Amino acid sequence: MAYSQLKRLMHGGVHSPSLHSTLSHHHNFVYCNFIATRHYRARYQIKTKPRMMPMHKWLRTKKRNGKMVEEAIITDTEAAKQSQAMSELSLIDTSLLDDAQEQNILSISDRAFQKYFLPAFNKSDDAKQLREVLSHVKSKMSTPTTMHNLSNMQQFEHNILRLAYHACIARCSFAPHNDTNDGIVDLDSIQQFFSECKSLELVNVDTYQLVLEGYINAHNATTTTDEAAVHANIVDLFQDFEMFIDSCDPVRPNILFKNAHTDRYRVGQTQQYSKIYSAYITYLCARQNKQDLATAIQVFYHCIGRRFVVPSLDTQYLLMREIAAESSDALGLKQLFHTILEFAYIPPPIDWFNEYLDALSKFGRFEDSIEVLRVLVKQEYHHFYDYPQAPIPNVKTFEIVFKNLKMAMEKNRLTQDVGCRKAAFVLRQMKELKIGTPQHIYVLLYEMLGVAWWEHLPWHLRLLNRPEN
Secondary structure, eight states, rough: OOOOOOOHTTTTTTTOOOOOOOOOHHHHHHHHHSSSOOOOOOOOGGGGGOOOOOHHHHHHHHHHHOOOOOHHHHHHHHHHHHHHHHHHHHHHHHHHHHHHHHHHHHHHHHHOOOOOOOOHHTTSSHHHHHHHHHHHHHHHHHOOOSSSSSHHHHHHHHHHHHHHHHHHHHHHHHHHOOOOOGGOOOHHHHHHHHHHHHTTTOOOOHHHHHHHHHHHHHHHHOOOOHHHHHHHHHHHHHHHHHHHHHHHSOOOOTSSSOOOHHHHHHHHHHHHHHHHHHHHHHHHHOOOOOHHHHHHHHHHHHHHHHOOOOOOOHHHHHHHHHHHHHHHHHHHHHHHHHHHHHHHOOOOHHHHHHHHHHHTTTOOOOHHHHHHHHHOOOOHHHHHOOOOOOOOHHHHHHHHHHHHHHHHTTTTTTHHHHHHHHHHHHHHHHHHHHHOHHHHHHHHHHHHOOHHHTTTTTTTHHHOOOOOO
């Protein structure tokens, strides 16, 4: 694309000076935005330092007071603004960029798209208007080429085109939220935009995520007759996405040990693919179907075991609740717990452990609750299992543990004497962490273990954990 076309692209078709004269004004950019204007000063203020006023504020003051602004100042201001944009783009086209500078191509194209093209997409109300805006953007670009051996300016154009297609797909996908197409998701337009994006080799992970969100929104809004067809499209799209990432980012099965290199790889994989995996797993769990739940669990273990992608916390909470609701024992829930702790590169928050303990309460296995408590309290325990540093438990954690103790005793898994010893053990952990026991916990313990348990409780536990008045 010639520089004259590029200047028309960046400035909406307005005539601008030549490239040489434009770049010669680059040093005036600071002058035009931060011009020094002297306020009126009386004679007795002649020795004081003059105050400075930014150019935009000075122009606004002139306009508010009804005074004329010299045309030369406006011309110099526009030329300097053009030189600031053209100086960045000239670096892209005329110099060989290193890896650090190549990252600037994406940031420059993002800023250019947001400033000059994105408002037109946001004002579009239907797919026809989006198509017109997209055609206008494509007319500003040179002839599309493949993604192989692109120059820096061609990379800039491809980034602009990719963002334009993403804007069209996003407007159609989130129609119920932005009132595009009267709040109706237009699947035909999404498929057309997606097909064109694939033909131009502009597809990336964000493209698949936007299309998947559109299919899911359409599935939630469709009738029973169209639900099966939309579900088939979602499954086919996700399979196509897995084939896409297998081709551009092959699986690395040899990452077995945790070190600085593998931790960076895990972080990158999670940041890149977590959103789309989380959206697909959440969609499968929301269908309330055992077969779809089995597929969601399979996808979860595939992404975390082969791709080292940890889904979002909300997705993990949903999987815990669904597995606990559909299982007759705690085996599947425990496997999920250990797998997430093994592959997590940062420790989960304490709310995550509380959610797991709450899901365990259904099965009445107090030993599993004690295991989680040791992970949270005993430092040597999670070092032995190679877990990340666990958070400190809070009052809610111990409330759920005591509730699990009550459930275990109601299911006759623990005797009265064993329950008393387990309760004393949990209270000792609270004493070590200096966490006071609320009154309703003692009420719960009275109901389970009786008043005699309180009388035989050691005095130091009663002293530090006595109920609040």
